[in-house]
Amino acid sequence: MAAPALSEAETGTLHEQIVSKLRAVLLNGELADGTRIPEAQLCLRFGISRTPLREALKVLAAEGFIELRPNRGSIVAPIDPVEVGHLFEMKGALEQMIGRLAAVRATPEDAERIERAHAALGRPADPAAYTALNQDFHRALAVATHNPVLLQSYDNLQKRVLRLRFVVNENPQRVLESFGEHEGIMVAFRARARLDLAERLEEHNRLTGEAVMRTLKGESA
Amino acid sequence: MAAPALSEAETGTLHEQIVSKLRAVLLNGELADGTRIPEAQLCLRFGISRTPLREALKVLAAEGFIELRPNRGSIVAPIDPVEVGHLFEMKGALEQMIGRLAAVRATPEDAERIERAHAALGRPADPAAYTALNQDFHRALAVATHNPVLLQSYDNLQKRVLRLRFVVNENPQRVLESFGEHEGIMVAFRARARLDLAERLEEHNRLTGEAVMRTLKGESA
DNA sequence: CGGGTCATTTTTGAATGCAAAATGTCGTCC
DNA sequence: GGACGACATTTTGCATTCAAAAATGACCCG
Numbered sequence: 051m052a053a054p055a056l057s058e059a060e061t062g063t064l065h066e067q068i069v070s071k072l073r074a075v076l077l078n079g080e081l082a083d084g085t086r087i088p089e090a091q092l093c094l095r096f097g098i099s100r101t102p103l104r105e106a107l108k109v110l111a112a113e114g115f116i117e118l119r120p121n122r123g124s125i126v127a128p129i130d131p132v133e134v135g136h137l138f139e140m141k142g143a144l145e146q147m148i149g150r151l152a153a154v155r156a157t158p159e160d161a162e163r164i165e166r167a168h169a170a171l172g173r174p175a176d177p178a179a180y181t182a183l184n185q186d187f188h189r190a191l192a193v194a195t196h197n198p199v200l201l202q203s204y205d206n207l208q209k210r211v212l213r214l215r216f217v218v219n220e221n222p223q224r225v226l227e228s229f230g231e232h233e234g235i236m237v238a239f240r241a242r243a244r245l246d247l248a249e250r251l252e253e254h255n256r257l258t259g260e261a262v263m264r265t266l267k268g269e270s271a
Numbered sequence: 272m273a274a275p276a277l278s279e280a281e282t283g284t285l286h287e288q289i290v291s292k293l294r295a296v297l298l299n300g301e302l303a304d305g306t307r308i309p310e311a312q313l314c315l316r317f318g319i320s321r322t323p324l325r326e327a328l329k330v331l332a333a334e335g336f337i338e339l340r341p342n343r344g345s346i347v348a349p350i351d352p353v354e355v356g357h358l359f360e361m362k363g364a365l366e367q368m369i370g371r372l373a374a375v376r377a378t379p380e381d382a383e384r385i386e387r388a389h390a391a392l393g394r395p396a397d398p399a400a401y402t403a404l405n406q407d408f409h410r411a412l413a414v415a416t417h418n419p420v421l422l423q424s425y426d427n428l429q430k431r432v433l434r435l436r437f438v439v440n441e442n443p444q445r446v447l448e449s450f451g452e453h454e455g456i457m458v459a460f461r462a463r464a465r466l467d468l469a470e471r472l473e474e475h476n477r478l479t480g481e482a483v484m485r486t487l488k489g490e491s492a
Numbered sequence: 493c494g495g496g497t498c499a500t501t502t503t504t505g506a507a508t509g510c511a512a513a514a515t516g517t518c519g520t521c522c
Numbered sequence: 523g524g525a526c527g528a529c530a531t532t533t534t535g536c537a538t539t540c541a542a543a544a545a546t547g548a549c550c551c552g
Contacts, residue, residue, distance in 0.1 A: 063341045064536070065329065089504075099537045101322065104505085108286065108326045112333045120284045121504060121543050136420040143368035143421075147361075199357040200364075203424060285506070310534075320507045325535085342513050342534060 068096060068106035076115050076126060077209060079216035087116065087124045114210055129217055131266045138259030141207045144192075144200060145255045149248030152194035153239060160194035161239075168236055172229075177220045185212065187232070191239070191251070211262075218265035227257065289317060289327035297336050297347060298430060300437035305349045308337065335431055350438055352487045359480030362428045365413075365421060366476045370469030373415035374460060381415035382460075389457055393450075398441045406433065408453070412460070412472070432483075439486035448478065 061067070072092070075081065087107070089100050096103065111118045117127050156164070167187040171180070185208055192204045231254040238247040293313070296302065308328070310321050317324065332339045338348050377385070388408040392401070406429055413425045452475040459468035 063339075066341075088502095090502090100504090101536055101538090105326050105329045109329050109333050112330050118284075120287075123504070123544090133420065136418045139372075139418055140368070140420045140424065143364050146367075147364035151360075197357045197360055199354065199361045199428075203361065207420075309532095311532095321534090322506055322508090344514090344534070 063102075064098060065102035065105040065109075068098065068102055069109050071096065072106055073110060073113075073115060073209070076110075077212055079213070081126045083126045083213070083217070084128045085126050087126065089123075113206055115213075129214065131263065134211075134214065134266060135259070135263060137207060137211055138255060138262070141204075141211065142252050142255045142259070144204050144207065145251040146248040147200060148192050148195055148204070149238075149251040150244045151197065151200075152191050153242045153244035153247045155196050156194040156239070156242075160190070164190045164194065164239065165236075168232060171232060180225065181212070181215060181220065184228070214262055214266075218262055218269065221261055221265065224258070224261045228254070231257070284323075285319060286323035286326040286330075289319065289323055290330050292317065293327055294331060294334075294336060294430070297331075298433055300434070302347045304347045304434070304438070306347050308345045308347065310344070334427055336434075350435065352484065355432075355435065355487060356480070356484060358428060358432055359476060359483070362425075362432065363473050363476045363480070365425050365428065366472040367469040368421060369413050369416055369425070370459075370472040371465045372418065372421075373412050374463045374465035374468045376417050377415035377460075377463075381411070385411045385415065385460065386457075389453060392453060401446065402433070402436055402441065405449070435483055435487075439483055439490065442482055442486065445479070445482045449475070452478070
């Protein structure tokens, strides 16, 4: 019998579990951006002492999810429209790389995972499920590059961008456009057309970024 | 009177100082890759207790410089030829992005910094100095993108690659080639030719990577 | 009634202490 | 001579403790 596939949050050392759990809390939008994070409260919540919690905070700060202010506590990293632009720009460079590499390196298993993720995306459930499936789809392409360094950076960016969905709601118009773009991406992928795949992924990312930026600016105005 | 510009290692909280200092130690090649890092020894060396040291270790692990093995201590991240290939590949994507953006966004001040860094590189001193100046030059181009997200990722990759110089010595032949490539890069930069600059940076990175990989394979064989 | 100062409380940063896991040592047996 | 196993030692992971810095609030003065 195979091992029961423990989720990342229930294995490893205590502080590693806390990193996963706390990151999940932040990505679930439970703590609004900019709010203070009292250590004692989190210790109570997770049932641990401050030592592993503080280790986790340092790691999450390095990942860009929280901000440490010496002697003044940690805060959930504020969402800055300028930084969001930079995040999408950086993600665009990775998407291009993903396109060029995945088209060439995808194994049959990779291709099947990508097809499945794309198919799952075809039947739109609630918005929250759509977001998760969309992430899975794009991540499956990143996995197909077989470059762990790239994948780790991509995961980080994807998660940091993911936090935005609580300040800018998914725009239904944009979701519809995405379907078409995803189809185009799959066409290029099935043809293993590396430059086309790169271009379509980059453009898809750029359009999403622009939509997010418009909403961000609209709401702040 | 301006503040005396403290180096990163002497400011901020204790654990932040340790992160910088310890990273510097690793980049100086004082600890060979794969060697164990006894916590007590480092505490003694830095004159601190284990708490901030362990926080620093977690951060450096997240950055990819060390590896944490639960209950079995930390080791200096082993240099794996396959991973080195992945690092250069990822760096290549960023170099392209740097080329496309820096050509367009560089301010006159950026341009001057880049020119100065390039000029400093022209008079080759000892190999160690050359490596540092070379890093400065490429970093100056990254700064000119005015994208901090990119810059942070680039810094990380640059430093991780930097560790290699202790396992593969700078190859004089390759250094000579670099001079020519740097000239080409500057020509493209001065003309603000974004696609050319991107291509030359990418190619320069690829050639360096290939040279390193050849040496790595040669030495392991 | 508002602003400012000082004492009190809370919270953070780092050191210490303690239990569990891993490592090393020695003796035994084959 | 080498493999195995019990014991002692070391090292790690986490909880607890202590000191210093920031936040809070009471009090006074204008």
